[in-house]
Amino acid sequence: MKQARLVLVRHGQSVYNKENLFTGWTDVALSPQGEKEAQDVGRLLKKNGIYPDICFTSWLKRAIHTAQIALRELEWEHIDSLRSYKLNERHYGAWQGQNKSKVLQEYGEQQFLAVRRGYDVPPPPLDENDSRVVWRDAKYATFERALLPISESLKDTKKRVVEYFQETIQKELKKDKTVFVSAHGNSLRALVMHLEQISEEDVVKLEIPTGEIIVYTFTTEIQIDKKEILLG
Numbered sequence: 355m356k357q358a359r360l361v362l363v364r365h366g367q368s369v370y371n372k373e374n375l376f377t378g379w380t381d382v383a384l385s386p387q388g389e390k391e392a393q394d395v396g397r398l399l400k401k402n403g404i405y406p407d408i409c410f411t412s413w414l415k416r417a418i419h420t421a422q423i424a425l426r427e428l429e430w431e432h433i434d435s436l437r438s439y440k441l442n443e444r445h446y447g448a449w450q451g452q453n454k455s456k457v458l459q460e461y462g463e464q465q466f467l468a469v470r471r472g473y474d475v476p477p478p479p480l481d482e483n484d485s486r487v488v489w490r491d492a493k494y495a496t497f498e499r500a501l502l503p504i505s506e507s508l509k510d511t512k513k514r515v516v517e518y519f520q521e522t523i524q525k526e527l528k529k530d531k532t533v534f535v536s537a538h539g540n541s542l543r544a545l546v547m548h549l550e551q552i553s554e555e556d557v558v559k560l561e562i563p564t565g566e567i568i569v570y571t572f573t574t575e576i577q578i579d580k581k582e583i584l585l586g
């Protein structure tokens with residue numbers, strides 16, 4: 355019997371991950387190691403006989419390139435790919451581009467963790483006059499300003515990610531498709547929190563490393579039957 359499968363992949367290491375900088379909506383490329391991690395994703399999918407029917411990514415190139423490299427490695431590049439800003443990484447506000455160790459020193463462990471891994475504490479917002487603010491990026495020019503964040507908590511990210519999951523991705527699962535999603539550390543933490551009904555307290559411990567592949571198999575009622583992490 356064909357069962358719906360959801361394959362979640364965190365993009366490979368980016369050049370900001372390598373430098374230990376907060377990234378958020380900053381649109382940075384994969385590092386050479388990240389490209390290798392993306393190839394490994396394709397290799398592991400092949401080894402496990404997982405050939406997706408459809409692919410979803412965020413609008414950020416580290417997730418787009420991870421999906422493209424993985425599908426090339428899998429020799430499965432023909433499938434439809436849909437992209438949405440709703441799968442983008444959590445907006446890291448004024449912390450974007452800052453060194454994580456320096457921010458930790460400046461804010462102290464408790465505040466740092468509350469923002470970085472907690473549920474409803476956003477980082478300080480990006481100044482509206484900052485040239486990096488999202489509405490100055492041509493890609494988002496047609497959006498209403500109110501839709502574009504200058505900082506987000508995990509709760510804010512979860513709202514848009516779950517909306518997109520329920521409106522779009524879940525429709526494919528209901529047709530028993532194998533759905534590939536290439537996204538980000540925190541947009542995926544938000545989705546996993548929703549799927550596994552993880553509490554606000556427990557989500558603090560949820561970590562998703564770069565290049566990780568999580569495969570959920572669903573029953574016909576869209577209930578999780580099995581969860582697997584694919585390892586090389």
Ligand SMILES: O=C(O)[C@H](O)COP(=O)(O)O
Nearest residue numbers: 375376377378443470539
């Ligand atoms: O946006 C970032 O900096 C990373 O993609 C995720 O970072 P985090 O693990 O520090 O939340």
